Amino acid sequence: MIRALRLLSLYIRVSVQNLAAYRFDLIIRTIMSFVHISAELVGIWTIFHNTTNIRGWTAWHFLVLAGVYRMVAGGIRMFIVPNVRKLMEDIRNGTLDFVLLKPVNAQFLVSIREFVVWRITDVVLGLAVSLFGCWKLTNTIPLQATASFFVLMLAACVILYSLWLSLGVLCFWFVRIDNIEMVFWNVFEAGRYPIVIYPPWVRNMLTYVIPLAFITTIPAGALIGDDQSLILGRTAPLIAIGVAAVSFAAATWFFNFGIRRYSGASA
Amino acid sequence: MTHVLRAFGAFLRVGIGTMIQYRGEILLWAIWGLVNPAVLYALWSAAAQTHENGEVAGYGRGEFAAYFFMMMIVGHMTTAWDTYEMGYLIRSGTMSPKLLRPVLPIWEALASNLAYKLVTLVFVVPMWILFALIVRPAFHGAPWQVALGVVSVLLAGAMNFVIGYCVALIAFWSPKLDATGEVFFGVGMFFGGRFSPLAALPPLLGSIASLLPFRWMFAFPADLTIGRINHPYEAFAGLAMQTAWLVIGIVAFRLIWRSAVKRYTAVSG
Numbered sequence: 001m002i003r004a005l006r007l008l009s010l011y012i013r014v015s016v017q018n019l020a021a022y023r024f025d026l027i028i029r030t031i032m033s034f035v036h037i038s039a040e041l042v043g044i045w046t047i048f049h050n051t052t053n054i055r056g057w058t059a060w061h062f063l064v065l066a067g068v069y070r071m072v073a074g075g076i077r078m079f080i081v082p083n084v085r086k087l088m089e090d091i092r093n094g095t096l097d098f099v100l101l102k103p104v105n106a107q108f109l110v111s112i113r114e115f116v117v118w119r120i121t122d123v124v125l126g127l128a129v130s131l132f133g134c135w136k137l138t139n140t141i142p143l144q145a146t147a148s149f150f151v152l153m154l155a156a157c158v159i160l161y162s163l164w165l166s167l168g169v170l171c172f173w174f175v176r177i178d179n180i181e182m183v184f185w186n187v188f189e190a191g192r193y194p195i196v197i198y199p200p201w202v203r204n205m206l207t208y209v210i211p212l213a214f215i216t217t218i219p220a221g222a223l224i225g226d227d228q229s230l231i232l233g234r235t236a237p238l239i240a241i242g243v244a245a246v247s248f249a250a251a252t253w254f255f256n257f258g259i260r261r262y263s264g265a266s267a
Numbered sequence: 268m269t270h271v272l273r274a275f276g277a278f279l280r281v282g283i284g285t286m287i288q289y290r291g292e293i294l295l296w297a298i299w300g301l302v303n304p305a306v307l308y309a310l311w312s313a314a315a316q317t318h319e320n321g322e323v324a325g326y327g328r329g330e331f332a333a334y335f336f337m338m339m340i341v342g343h344m345t346t347a348w349d350t351y352e353m354g355y356l357i358r359s360g361t362m363s364p365k366l367l368r369p370v371l372p373i374w375e376a377l378a379s380n381l382a383y384k385l386v387t388l389v390f391v392v393p394m395w396i397l398f399a400l401i402v403r404p405a406f407h408g409a410p411w412q413v414a415l416g417v418v419s420v421l422l423a424g425a426m427n428f429v430i431g432y433c434v435a436l437i438a439f440w441s442p443k444l445d446a447t448g449e450v451f452f453g454v455g456m457f458f459g460g461r462f463s464p465l466a467a468l469p470p471l472l473g474s475i476a477s478l479l480p481f482r483w484m485f486a487f488p489a490d491l492t493i494g495r496i497n498h499p500y501e502a503f504a505g506l507a508m509q510t511a512w513l514v515i516g517i518v519a520f521r522l523i524w525r526s527a528v529k530r531y532t533a534v535s536g
Contacts, residue, residue, distance in 0.1 A: 024443075032446050039453055042472070043462060047314060049469040050323045054314045182295035186302045193306065197313035 007104065008112050015115040026118055033074075033121040037129060040066045055196040060136040062194070065220040067130030069192055072156060072215055074122025080161055081181065082114040084168040088180075091171045097264055107255050111165070134223055145225040148237045152219040155240035159211055162244075162251035169251075172258035191216040195231070207232075211247070214240050274370040275378055282375075282382030290386065297387040300342045301394050307462060308335035308402060324467035329405025330493070334464055336395065336404045337416075337489035342461065343391055344420050345427035345484055346384065349376055351448030353438035357531075366531065373432055373520070380428060407494030415502050416492030422509040423484045427455075429516035430480060436520075439527035454479070460486025480512045 019026060044066060048059035057065075087110045090096040099109050134140075167180050174180075187210055195203050195217045207213040213231065218240065221231050232239055286293055312328045321327050326334060356362045365372040408416065434451050437444065456462055458472070459481030468476060476482050487496075487505045496502050 028444065028446060032449070035450070035453075039457070042457065046463055046468055046472065047310070050467050051314050051318045054310070054317050177291065179292050179295050182299065186295070186298045189299070189302050190306050193310050197309045199309075202309070 004104070004108060007109075011112050012115055012117075015117050019117045029118050030121050033125060036122070037066075037070055037125045040070065041129075054194075057194050057196060058137075060133045061220075061224055063133030063136070064130045064224050065194055065216060066192075067126040067128070067133060068153075068220040068223070069216050070126030070129065071123050071153075072126075072160070073188070074119045074126060075157065076160055076164070078116050078119035078123065079157075080164045082116050083111050084164045084181070086110070086114055087168045088171040088177075091168075091262065092175055094264055096262060100259070100262075106259065107165075107252060111161070130220070130223060137224060137226070145223055148234075149219055149223040151237040152214070152222050152240050155237070155244040156215045156219055158244035159214060159240075159247050162247035165251045166254050169254050169258040172261040187212060188215075194220070211243050214243055271370055271374060274368075275374050278375045278378030279382060282379035283386060285379065286382045286386040293383060293387055294390055296346075297343070297391055300346065301339055301391065301398070304335040304338040304342060304461075305398060307338075308332060311335070311463065311467075312402075324464060326464055326466070327405070329403065330407075330495075331464075332402040333404035333406050333493040334489055336399055336402070337492050338461055338485065339391075339395055339398065341420055341423060341485055341488050343387070344384065344424040347380055347428045347431040348448070349428075349432050349435040350451045351445075353435040354442050354445055354447070357438055357442040362531070366528065371524070373524075376432065377428065384424075404493075408492050409494060411499070412494050412496065412502065413492055415506065416488055419488040419491055419506055419509060422506065422513060423488045426480065426509055426513045426516060427484045429513060429520060433516055433519045433523055436523050436527045439530045455481040455484065458482065459484050460489070464490070483509045483512055 041063075044059055044062045047054070047062065052058065054062075087096070090099065090110075096110075100106055102109060163184060164181075167184060170180060171177065190198075190206060191212045195206050195213045198206065203213075218231050218236050222236060224230075230236070308331055311323065311326070311331045315321055315323045315326060315328050315331060323331075353362075356365075362372070365375065431451065434447060437447050458476040458479045460476070465473060465476055465482055465486045483505065487509070490496055491502055491505065496505065
């Protein structure tokens with residue numbers, strides 16, 4: 001356990017040093033983070049220039065959700081995407097050998113090798129927007145809701161990690177799929193807005209078949225905490241933990257199953 | 268001219284071959300062009316249904332369905348990725364051999380662009396039909412509006428390609444700037460009417476949109492086809508605007524290209 005933490009902190013340090021080497025990039029990317037969140041805000045402004053609420057969700061509700069969406073999108077690109085890309089590259093080139101030979105759990109190691117540190121701006125900006133929306137709705141920062149929000153976000157991270165790892169593992173079979181991540185982004189696009197905008201059958205599908213609701217709408221709803229935005233009620237954190245546990249177990253199994261297909265360098 | 272045409276034919280054949288070879292990958296790109304309008308349809312139709320008279324900005328549920336159905340088609344026909352790719356082509360040195368050919372690289376880009384659109388039609392057309400069957404769009408377009416709409420969709424595709432290619436040439440000055448594509452796409456998305464019909468934009472944003480070329484690429488062909496542009500005069504004025512922007516784009520390309528090539532320094536050969 002301690003060794004694992006030391007490894008993790010080592011990789012984070014290397015990532016931070018890498019970031020410091022490309023400062024011009026950093027400036028451009030920080031600007032782009034602001035551009036992204038502003039675009040999101042302009043979108044919300046446009047929607048609510050025309051109406052006061054959509055199925056009970058007001059502009060401030062949308063703001064909280066937009067913040068959560070940005071946080072999640074930033075978090076994925078910070079922790080998950082770079083590692084899964086590296087995994088797929090290693091499978092393609094046969095360099096996954098170097099991971100498998102090390103005396104650490106392979107799944108752990110492939111999941112922590114690279115972090116895109118500057119994406120933290122997305123996470124921070126997203127959180128700020130969310131909290132501002134909450135404050136506008138309730139005049140307080142909702143401390144009583146933060147516990148269940150935190151649990152839900154953690155569960156969302158685990159679900160996302162499992163999804164992405166499974167996409168990466170597909171590379172063991174289909175070696176050349178450069179943009180398989182588009183599978184994820186195509187679905188994720190539907191989570192940009194609260195799932196209440198969809199007809200019931202799509203809503204159910206996005207909750208129980210593809211657990212997209214657990215990634216954006218349900219955490220945002222918990223943070224807001226009023227009746228119409230609390231989807232699945234107060235039991236949501238428990239269900240989310242269940243979904244997260246099942247997806248993590250499935251992804252781990254799938255990873256180990258995939259490893260057996262791997263035939264190594266020069267194969 | 269004949270040698271350009273012959274080269275273009277060859278590029279097109281190669282392009283189609285490549286697209287068929289990478290059919291799985293390009294399919295995943297094409298799906299985004301379906302998901303995004305479908306999500307926005309859900310958003311705006313929910314807004315319309317929640318609103319008092321079932322309308323938002325003059326569009327009811329069925330009209331939003333028609334509008335975003337057209338956005339799928341217009342979005343497909345106007346796909347172009349040069350703004351994203353040019354920086355990479357220059358940095359990786361892939362641009363150098365293209366520049367040595369006796370044909371401008373834009374012809375090759377155009378051929379692979381058309382190849383993408385043709386090959387993916389096999390997949391997207393059934394999806395368009397499926398979407399239409401699910402959401403039941405309310406089309407009010409008269410035959411003349413639909414006929415002019417088809418022309419304007421094609422003009423929109425040409426316009427977007429040429430103007431996008433001009434913007435992509437920024438990469439000759441700053442090949443490390445990867446944000447060009449994203450910004451160009453995002454601005455077009457919003458001020459072109461892909462996020463919402465232009466009638467729904469707040470006045471300030473609406474007046475910005477009327478100055479930019481994007482509305483003629485996206486909102487105009489869609490609104491024309493679904494029958495929201497009622498006077499033939501307006502429709503022809505719109506087609507004239509599209510043609511004007513296309514000509515401006517071509518002239519701008521010729522001017523910028525000349526100085527871009529002079530700026531070019533090969534990277535990594």
